[in-house]
């Protein structure tokens with residue numbers, strides 16, 4: 001058998017798949033190695049949110065919007081569910097409303113598709129928003145939702161069928177000395193390698209990871225079912241805590257006031273990096289999270305008090321009489337303190353693409369487009 005290809009990709013998470021997609025479309029022969037039988041990393045543990053509104057205006061937002069375009073194309077061709085449901089940032093306090101107003105004043109004409117809504121207009125967008133003490137909200141048109149557990153299985157199968165991607169699930173890449181790449185089972189000859197290994201910093205080029213300011217982050221998540229499965233969330237929802245999580249809002253002057261208020265009301269939020277997002281998948285299930293704990297080695301055990309705080313905050317902005325938590329898990333992603341991603345040529349022809357933090361789904365196809373174009 002001919003075990004040669006133009007490009008080898010390590011990792012069948014969304015970053016590896018997005019690189020495979022763009023490379024195949026350019027006519028490269030691509031082999032993809034994934035050590036598990038299917039992806040089980042951050043890419044299937046997330047909210048499934050394509051979330052351009054979280055990206056700062058300029059280059060990052062453009063990349064997110066380009067990525068969104070590819071998500072819509074890929075979903076259309078592959079046949080997996082994608083919901084162009086938009087998002088709502090809800091304000092329950094004057095300082096949150098001030099941040100949203102400042103954001104619109106600063107960035108309205110800069111690539112976002114946003115609009116401030118008063119209380120009545122928010123209620124028209126989503127019937128589950130808690131109206132009590134609601135001041136208003138920021139509507140954003142661009143957010144989409146996918147069921148990542150399903151999409152991450154469908155994309156590789158579609159790339160294999162449509163573009164001839166060579167899939168090697170169940171093979172861990174052990175060594176790379178180009179032109180040879182060696183897995184636990186096979187040796188291949190390739191011209192280039194793109195390593196998209198997510199939160200595994202130890203198997204390949206551990207020295208490069210060690211030298212980089214990259215850290216792991218653990219996030220606690222939950223899935224809920226609504227009895228009768230009758231609820232339609234409408235847009236994905238979040239509230240004030242999220243404004244201090246995403247860089248998009250960092251230049252809003254009132255953010256610091258809001259930050260101080262939250263810290264005095266509940267220091268636990270900052271201690272565990274809690275902010276609360278709510279998405280809904282095509283099964284009607286609600287995906288709820290999250291928290292952020294950082295370190296090189298993270299406790300495998302989850303904290304019940306984090307889940308309790310997430311649910312408590314969620315209850316402040318939605319009014320669903322009864323939700324039943326049916327799954328709990330955590331995910332781990334790789335993050336850089338001051339950059340949105342890490343793309344480097346670590347050896348001749350060997351590239352690492354990693355560190356997309358909480359925006360890997362959002363930026364994946366846009367970043368991969370840029371990296372493959374530059375090869």
Ligand SMILES: Cc1cc2nc3c(=O)[nH]c(=O)nc-3n(C[C@H](O)[C@H](O)[C@H](O)COP(=O)(O)OP(=O)(O)OC[C@H]3O[C@@H](n4cnc5c(N)ncnc54)[C@H](O)[C@@H]3O)c2cc1C
Pocket residue numbers: 010011012013014015016033034035036038039040041042043044045046047048049050051171172173174196197198199200203204219220221289290330331332333354355356357358359360361362363
């Ligand atoms: C709880 C949670 C919620 C999130 N929510 C969102 C969201 O809603 N929107 C958003 O934009 N982003 C979100 N993110 C971030 C996003 O999920 C990640 O940035 C993204 O999934 C990272 O993708 P990846 O391909 O780099 O890593 P992974 O998905 O972890 O994939 C890496 C793959 O590489 C494989 N691998 C590693 N080493 C080897 C080797 N040597 N040989 C073979 N295979 C190997 C692993 O088995 C793994 O499958 C969230 C993340 C988490 C954890």
